[in-house]
Amino acid sequence: MKLLERILKYQIITSLCVLTLGAVLFYLSVDYLIDREVNKELMRSKAKVSWQLRHIDELPVYILQLGDSLQLDQVRYPGQMAIVERKLFNEFENEYQPYRQLIFYERVEGAWYRVTISKLLAQRKQLLEAVVMTVTFIVALLLISLLLLNSWLSRRLWRPFYKTLRALDSYQVEQHEVLTFPKSHTVEFEQLNLSVTQFTDRLAATYQNLKEFTENASHEIQTPLAVILSKIEGLFQDESLKESQLVALSEISEAANRLAKLNQALLLLTKIENRQFLAGTEPISLVPIINRKLRDLEDLIEQREITVKTDIEPTGPVMHPALAEVLVNNLLTNAIRYNVNGGAIEITLNAGKLVVRNTGAPIHIEPELMFERFRKEGTHSASLGLGLALAKTICQVNGQTLTYETDGPWHILTVTW
Incomplete structure (x- = not known):
């Protein structure tokens, strides 16, 4: 989820919580104030009625408001004063409506009377609902306006940041590109753009230096290696050498050839990681x-008495042809080298998937660790430990996925795209 969307989500949740809590608290507050005011009115009416019962023979109607009522009932004994709420029939509205009643007792001319003053609550409840709904609507409208304004301002303020992010997403160091940005009115984004520009400048320079070093190192190492191998071939022609000297010379030749292969593999890895091979379209x-690689490896397959089965369709990923050659070669070479004599290899190629299965000895580490550089299982002197690492790197830079699984005696390498 994007930062702006997350901020907007939290703002909406917070606003809804605040609005709900505020509406409830406002309703309770107004309801409490109305209840208190009704009770005060009842007590004021009680004082007027009590005074008039003692001093005036007839009660005037102006002591009560419209919709209220007063009832006098003679009783034998007085009781406790009480405030209750009941639904009574309202003759003006012709329906039952809620009333709050104050019941108290007064002694008039030697007789006790129960006085009941009833206050109509319907209008007050309607007023309460109208006030709460109006205020809640105004607050909700204000919150929505603030959220929309904040969202618009946030998108406008963060626009330079997303421009910088898109520029970084499309950045390609192999093109020696240095990112530059238009001037921003926000100090923080201006500092960010300046840092990104300086970083890409250093990165482009470092990449260029690394590329030149790789090319120079390859050339400088290959030349003395070629000289060494040539001298070794010449020494092999010397008939005066003893058997022990020939054995030592053979070991030197093997080490030199291994070093040449290692140099080529590391150089290829560096070129792939630097994306010097274009994927194509x-x-x-x-x-x-x-088929070509199987023909090249036919002698080795027959020597190991390995059975090869293929189920392949004319399909494949988008990638550089040279990298496809290396990928297939490393997968097949690995399947042959780590197979058992008289084993089997199964190759399946269909839409979006290449699977190479081979029998072999069980491995004692996690299969995914086999993709690490110089990691190898067993003591194969001819192996550099870079074959699967090279295949993994090729898949990564071209957007494919390479996985390693085991199923009993079977070792399964799967490339998906």
């Missing part, structure tokens, strides 16, 4: 690549 078919 059209998917390539892996079928001819798989």
Whole structure:
């Protein structure tokens, strides 16, 4: 969820909670004030009625408001004063309505009377509801206006930030691009843009230096390695060498060849990670690549007596043809190298998936750890421990997924796109 959407969500939730709580508290407050005012009116009416019962023979009607009523009933004994609420029939409205009654007792000319003063509550309740609804509507309208204004202001204020974010998303270091931004009126965003510009400037320079170093290192290392291998080949032609010297020379030759392969693999890894291979726009078919690699590895497959089964369709991902060659070669080489004599390999290629299954000895580590550089299971001297790491890197930079699973004796490598 985006930051602005999250802020707006929290603001809406907070506003609804505040509005609900405020409406409830306002309703309770107004209801309490109205109740208190009704009780005060009842007590004022009681004082007037008590005084008039003692001093005037006839009660005037002006002591009560419209809708209220006064009732006198002679009783034998007085009781306790009480305030109660009841529904009584209102002759003016021709319906039952809520009343609040004050019941008290007065002695007049030696006789006790129960005096009941009834106050109509319907109008007060209607007033309460009207006031609460009006104020709640005004507050809700104000909150909605503030939320809309805040959302509009937030989007406008954060617009430079999202421009910077989109520029970073589309940034490609291999194009030696240095990001620049228009001047912002917000100091924080101006500082952010300046930092991003300086960072991409340093990143482009570092990338260029790394690229030049990789190319120079490859050239400088390959040249002495070629000289070493050439000298070794020449020494092999010397018939005066002893057997022990030939053995040592053979070990040196093997180490030099291994170093040359390691240099080529690391150089290829660096080029792939630096995205020096363009992916292209059209998917390539892996079928001819798989068939060609199987023919190249045919002697090794026959030597290990490995059975190969294929179920392949003319499909494949969008990627550089050279990287597709390396990917297929590493997967098949790994399936042969870590197989068992008389084992099997199954290759399945269909829409969106390439699966290479091979029998082999069980591994004693998590399968995903096999994608780490220089990680290998067993003691295969010919293995550099970079084959699966190279395949994983190729898939990552091209948007594919490479997974490693085991199922009994089967080792399963799956590429999906």
